[in-house]
Amino acid sequence: MSTDGGEKLRSVDFEIYGHVQGVCFRMYSEEKGRRLGVCGWVKNTSKGTVMGQVQGPPDLVNEMKIWLSKEGSPGCRISRAVFSNERDIPKLEIKGFSTRY
Structure with a gap:
């Protein structure tokens, strides 16, 4: 993913509510992110939600959202899915898509 052509990049934080732990949500999120070619991370929270961040071209970030x-x-x-801190970024701050613990 090249950014020297003035390609816009977006970053967004997310938190997903519902029955999302113990159902391979993180693994599928990682797979989906890699398939789309976006960067980011995902992790379980102590309150039963899944949170993370996605970065990449706006159209792919929207597809992931x-x-x-x-x-x-x-x-x-x-x-419920809550997206916050959505912003343009000059370059990717994360490499690849991974699960954090």
Whole structure:
């Protein structure tokens, strides 16, 4: 993913509520992020949600936001997706897409 052509990049934080732990949500998020070619991370929180960050071209970040809020892993039930701190970034601050613990 090259940024020297003046390509715009976005960063957004997310928190997903519902039945999202113990259903491989993080693994599927990582897979989806890699397939799309966005960078970021995902982790479980102590309050039963999944949180993370996505960075990449705006159209791909939007595609990931839709997936996180509507699809997720096969066994999950998403009740709410909160996106915050959405902003333009000059370059990617994260390499790859990973699960944090």
